[in-house]
Amino acid sequence: MARDVQITFDCADPAKLAAFWAEALGYRVQGPPEGFDSWEQALTAMGVPPERHNDASAVVDLEGAGPRLFFQRVPEPKRAKNRVHLDVRAAPGLTGEARMAALEAAADRLVALGATRGDRHEPAPPLAAGHIVMTDPEGNEFCLD
Structure with missing residues (x-):
């Protein structure tokens, strides 16, 4: 169910x-x-x-x-890394440089809205397609995937 x-x-x-x-x-x-x-x-x-x-x-x-x-x-500030985070699917179906270019464009758009950019992780086939780590305006981690 x-x-x-x-x-x-x-x-x-x-x-x-x-x-x-x-x-x-x-x-x-x-x-x-x-x-x-x-x-x-x-x-x-x-x-x-x-x-x-x-x-x-x-x-x-x-x-x-x-x-x-x-x-x-809530009254207390964020103190540590999130144990759970969102993956924002910004490049579904794309691979390689096309995927990373789409993720970069999404990162730029979100930074303009107040996000902070973190590390870029390059594709490492066959399991890792590449992603960019970000934080929202209050420091909550998420990934552009």
């Missing part, structure tokens, strides 16, 4: 990180509940004080196929 999966990020600024990942993945920030024009309006109606309006955010796949990403504010 298949399960629906949500990926949760602990972070300092849920709105900022949600906006980054929405752009990075071609997702959209999840809209407010029905009957509200904005999250600010909905949260105010729910009695959430203004200083708590950025406690959480989420992004969803435009086509409804990918997992929902949920961002929740």
Whole structure:
């Protein structure tokens, strides 16, 4: 039986990180509940004080196929390397130099959005196709694969 999966990020600024990942993945920030024009309006109606309006955010796949990403504010900063990370499939079906060129283009686009570029790992056939290590604006590791 298949399960629906949500990926949760602990972070300092849920709105900022949600906006980054929405752009990075071609997702959209999840809209407010029905009957509200904005999250600010909905949260105010729910009695959430203004200083708590950025406690959480989420992004969803435009086509409804990918997992929902949920961002929740936590008081402590990130301290160590992630034990689990996302692989952003930026060059599916490509190999060799065409693959690495596509990954480089994706890396440049994400750096412009606030990501930081890490190491480039060259293709090493037959098992490794090559990838680029990145971190999002709050330092969470992910790979362009």
